[in-house]
Amino acid sequence: MLGSVYAMVALGLTLIYGILNVPNFAHGTLYMIGAYFAYFAIVSFGASYWVALFVSMALLFVAGILLERIVFRPFYDKPLINSFIVAVGLILVLENTALSLWGPEFRQFSGPSEKVIKIMGVMITMQRVIVILTAAVMIWLVHLFIKKTRLGAAIEATSQNPDGALLMGINISHMRGITFGIGTALAAVAAVLVAPILLIYPAMGHTVIGMAFVIIIVGGMGSFIGAVLGGYIIGLLETIVTSYVTNFFTEAIIFGLLVILLAVKPTGLFGKSHG
Amino acid sequence: MKGKWCCILVAFFLGLFMVMTSPPVVASENIITIGYSGPLSGGGAKFGKNLQMGLQMAVDQVNQMGGLEVGNKKYQVRLISLDDQFQTALTVSNAKRLVHKEGAKMVFNPSSGGIFGLMAINEKEKFIICAYTTNQVCVTSGNKLIFRGPPAMMAYVQAWANRAMDKHGWKRCAMMPDAYDYGKLWSGLFEKYWQKKGGIITTHIPVDFMKVSDYYPLLTKALATNPDCILIGSSSEPDAMQIKQARELGFKGGFIVIERGKLEEMLQFVPDPNMLNGSIGTCPLMLYPFPAAKKFIQKFKEKYGKDQIPVHESSIAYANIIYYLAAIKLAGTTEDVYKIMSALKDPRLMKMPLVKDNDPYENEKIFPNGAVKGRVLGVEFVKGKFSEPFPVATPDWVFTEKY
Numbered sequence: 001m002l003g004s005v006y007a008m009v010a011l012g013l014t015l016i017y018g019i020l021n022v023p024n025f026a027h028g029t030l031y032m033i034g035a036y037f038a039y040f041a042i043v044s045f046g047a048s049y050w051v052a053l054f055v056s057m058a059l060l061f062v063a064g065i066l067l068e069r070i071v072f073r074p075f076y077d078k079p080l081i082n083s084f085i086v087a088v089g090l091i092l093v094l095e096n097t098a099l100s101l102w103g104p105e106f107r108q109f110s111g112p113s114e115k116v117i118k119i120m121g122v123m124i125t126m127q128r129v130i131v132i133l134t135a136a137v138m139i140w141l142v143h144l145f146i147k148k149t150r151l152g153a154a155i156e157a158t159s160q161n162p163d164g165a166l167l168m169g170i171n172i173s174h175m176r177g178i179t180f181g182i183g184t185a186l187a188a189v190a191a192v193l194v195a196p197i198l199l200i201y202p203a204m205g206h207t208v209i210g211m212a213f214v215i216i217i218v219g220g221m222g223s224f225i226g227a228v229l230g231g232y233i234i235g236l237l238e239t240i241v242t243s244y245v246t247n248f249f250t251e252a253i254i255f256g257l258l259v260i261l262l263a264v265k266p267t268g269l270f271g272k273s274h275g
Numbered sequence: 276m277k278g279k280w281c282c283i284l285v286a287f288f289l290g291l292f293m294v295m296t297s298p299p300v301v302a303s304e305n306i307i308t309i310g311y312s313g314p315l316s317g318g319g320a321k322f323g324k325n326l327q328m329g330l331q332m333a334v335d336q337v338n339q340m341g342g343l344e345v346g347n348k349k350y351q352v353r354l355i356s357l358d359d360q361f362q363t364a365l366t367v368s369n370a371k372r373l374v375h376k377e378g379a380k381m382v383f384n385p386s387s388g389g390i391f392g393l394m395a396i397n398e399k400e401k402f403i404i405c406a407y408t409t410n411q412v413c414v415t416s417g418n419k420l421i422f423r424g425p426p427a428m429m430a431y432v433q434a435w436a437n438r439a440m441d442k443h444g445w446k447r448c449a450m451m452p453d454a455y456d457y458g459k460l461w462s463g464l465f466e467k468y469w470q471k472k473g474g475i476i477t478t479h480i481p482v483d484f485m486k487v488s489d490y491y492p493l494l495t496k497a498l499a500t501n502p503d504c505i506l507i508g509s510s511s512e513p514d515a516m517q518i519k520q521a522r523e524l525g526f527k528g529g530f531i532v533i534e535r536g537k538l539e540e541m542l543q544f545v546p547d548p549n550m551l552n553g554s555i556g557t558c559p560l561m562l563y564p565f566p567a568a569k570k571f572i573q574k575f576k577e578k579y580g581k582d583q584i585p586v587h588e589s590s591i592a593y594a595n596i597i598y599y600l601a602a603i604k605l606a607g608t609t610e611d612v613y614k615i616m617s618a619l620k621d622p623r624l625m626k627m628p629l630v631k632d633n634d635p636y637e638n639e640k641i642f643p644n645g646a647v648k649g650r651v652l653g654v655e656f657v658k659g660k661f662s663e664p665f666p667v668a669t670p671d672w673v674f675t676e677k678y
Contacts, residue, residue: 002489096316104320106512106544114546116523125523197489199512199544203317243492248454248481 001128001197003235004135008190009208010215010227011139012183018159018222019179022072022083026090027187028209030067033094034060034188035200036102042109049112053192057185064184065177072180073173098202111196131193138189139228142182146224155179159222210251211238214258220271230269305350307343307609309334309596310373310382310402312366312389315358322510322535322588323358326385326407329592330354332578333600336633343600346607352600355379361455363392374402380612381405381599383592387413387456394418401612405595406645407588409534410460414644415677420612422619422641424595425534425587426649427673432464434653434667435531435555440472443553445503445529447475451493451517452533453509454481461533464678465506477502482517484509490520498526504553508533511540522550529553537586538656548659558652558664560585560635565650571635590635591649598641601629620645646674 013027034056041052071090075082113126146152157165158175166172190208198204215234219226234254241250261268311330314323334354342349355377359365366389373379382397384390385407393404394413397420404421406413409428413421439445448469452458458481466476477500480493497505498521505521507514507530514536521530532538532554539559542548560568561584571593575585598619603609605627606618620641624630639648651667 001491099316099320104316104324106321108512108544110546123524197516199516202320239489239492243496248483 001131001235002239003232004132005190005194005208005231006211006215006235007228007231008135008138008186008193009212010219010231011142011224012186012190013212014216014219014222014224014227015142015155015179015186016183017216019155020068020072020076020083020176021080022087023213024183025084025087025209026094027183027212028205029091029094029098030060030063030184030205031187031191031208032098032200032202032205033063034184035191035195035204036098036107037188038192038195039107039109039200043107049109049196052109053189056188056192060188061181061185064181067184068177068180073176095202095205102202104202106199106201108199109196125197127196131197134189134193138186142186143224145182151178211254214254216268218258218261218268220268223268223270226268226270305342305348306378307350307352307600307603308373308377308379309352309354309599310370310377310379311354311356311384312359312369312373312382313356313385314361315356317360319361319510321512323385325586325588326383326592327354327356328575328579329589329594330356330383330596332575332589333593333596333633335578336574337600337629343604345604345609350609359384359389361386361389363388367392367396370396370402371400374400380609380615383407383595385588387460390421394421397421403599403612403616405599407592407595408457410457411676411678414642414646414674418645420616422595422598422616422645422647424591424647424649426651426667426669427646428461429464429673429678430651430667430669431534431557431653432461432468433673434651434665436465436468436472436474438555438653438655438665439504439529439531440469440474443503443529446473447477447500447502448504448506448531449477449497449500449502450479450506451482451497452506453535454483457535458482458508458533461508462506465531482507482509482513484513490517491524494521494524494526498524502528504529504531506531506533508536510535511537512544515541515544518550518554519545529555532556534587538654538661539584540586548656551656552658554656555653556655557587558654559661560587560590562654562661562664563635563652564664565635565637567633567637568635571633594634594636594638595647597630597633598624598647601627604629616645642671642674644675648674 009031016024037059038052038056041047041055071086072083075086111127115126116123117126146156154170155175157170158172162172211234215230216227219230238250241253313326314320331354334352337343337352342351355373357369359369366384370382370393373382381403383405384393387408387410390404390406390408390413397404406421406423407425409425411427414423450462452462478497480497482493507517514532518530534557538554538556545551571590572585601624602615602618605621605624606614608614620643625640636650641647651669652664653667654664655662
């Protein structure tokens with residue numbers, strides 16, 4: 001369950017990194033905003049869960065495009081550190097805006113079904129099944145989009161070689177905007193899926209973003225399959241370590257493994273070496 | 276061109292930030308400053324805001340009455356709040372700023388870690404700590420400039436354990452307290468008392484509620500030990516999620532809720548109130564039968580709106596500011612912290628009209644070590660409803676002795 005959420009967040013992050021070369025630290029904050037949008041769609045406008053999911057996704061897609069255009073674009077030809085600082089600044093701005101607009105209190109909305117079902121003697125709530133299935137479908141859709149559509153191919157081309165793509169007549173700026181939008185929309189889906197199980201509050205992105213960065217580093221920066229597999233691996237690992245070893249050093253263990261992995265294979269599991 | 280826009284945007288946000296954080300300017304020079312350092316953002320923000328509402332309410336009320344008369348001078352009171360996100364290092368630097376730059380003689384702080392940090396410097400830098408914690412060490416350490424608002428932890432520990440064992444016959448308890456200072460202390464005291472009464476602690480799994488995103492793995496581990504009840508306690512909403520998930524996993528037993536979690540808040544976060552059945556915790560302020568508590572609730576709703584549910588954080592913080600201001604009045608000084616401190620412990624304090632008319636708990640006294648002798652009630656959730664409140668025994672030793 002955790003793995004599905006991680007995989008989606010990491011996938012969005014890695015897409016953005018692959019094409020923009022910007023580690024978007026504010027990704028977790030956008031995840032939080034996605035959850036709030038869905039919350040207001042459901043609670044204030046009485047939308048159904050699935051409509052809220054779609055609304056939040058669409059809004060965050062647009063927000064992603066706007067953010068790329070307004071916040072990140074001016075810094076592409078500047079040193080990388082500028083984008084870094086902008087991303088960190090974005091966390092502060094968005095999180096404090098959320099805090100002052102919506103207050104610090106925890107919020108919650110319920111999923112389409114609160115039922116508990118039994119599969120082979122294992123108790124599991126309907127919502128968890130929904131998380132797992134929807135995540136799989138979303139990841140598959142993104143995969144299809146990139147591999148099978150012209151737009152997707154253009155995005156992949158831009159990611160592999162921006163100059164080459166430009167020569168082929170691909171509008172790189174558009175690609176960057178769209179990718180940022182898709183990445184952000186994925187974060188929104190992850191947030192809305194998991195929100196009925198967890199709680200919504202302005203700092204909710206913190207836990208996820210740390211893990212998402214570990215995942216894309218483990219998986220290899222910018223790698224699609226790396227992010228997805230990395231997401232499931234880290235999600236499972238976290239659950240297993242928490243249940244069977246200790247819940248105290250979960251992060252220490254995961255980060256420790258990351259250090260070991262990087263020592264052995266500096267590009268991550270599926271990363272390409274620079275060239 | 277773009278650079279210019281960026282500058283304007285940055286300047287705008289800076290301006291906004293300064294407007295939002297700067298204190299209201301008070302025209303007169305005669306000001307008493309109350310400092311508050313607490314979690315105003317991050318996972319503890321709700322808790323910090325509840326406290327802030329109580330503090331602000333006391334300050335506004337005194338100002339509305341025309342200020343505080345000390346000697347022959349009238350003073351206005353102001354509250355300055357700084358965010359420390361429960362981080363001790365920030366608490367200490369906030370306190371220094373509050374004391375040296377803003378002129379506060381008292382700093383209110385709600386975390387045991389932060390309070391220990393402040394205790395290392397407060398006697399040297401001459402400021403009073405108003406400690407919002409049930410931790411006993413802060414009043415038994417000999418620090419002369421500290422007073423503690425909430426009741427002693429031990430009172431809760433014993434009352435909850437007694438109720439669980441004597442009324443329900445629960446023997447096996449799985450402890451899942453919060454992983455910080457407070458949870459460690461609480462569960463430590465609980466474990467000793469529970470075992471002394473013949474109970475068994477089946478497992479001890481500290482939960483880091485600021486980080487944990489899913490309770491299933493932890494609960495699975497706890498439920499595997501077959502407990503009659505689970506000790507939980509981080510903060511209302513995470514507690515509610517923990518209870519909900521435990522019920523989803525088929526747990527039928529009870530919950531012992533450390534007093535930071537509030538049953539009335541948890542009620543809003545579970546789909547079915549019956550999930551909370553068998554939970555033992557502090558009695559909601561709304562159900563306190565004291566007339567003064569009822570009066571406080573009414574004032575609170577007038578100020579913050581009908582839908583706001585006042586919780587103990589707000590009312591205890593409110594009461595503490597009232598005590599502090601009354602002590603300044605009694606001591607006749609706004610500067611000498613030692614005189615203010617001894618006025619706080621003066622038996623006449625609780626009889627002053629300012630205190631008598633406002634203290635929601637009608638508390639009896641403040642001990643020489645700075646602990647307020649609080650009155651506490653517990654409650655249990657039975658068949659989807661709150662039970663009648665039951666009294667929690669608070670003999671003097673739980674406030675004064677080291678344990």
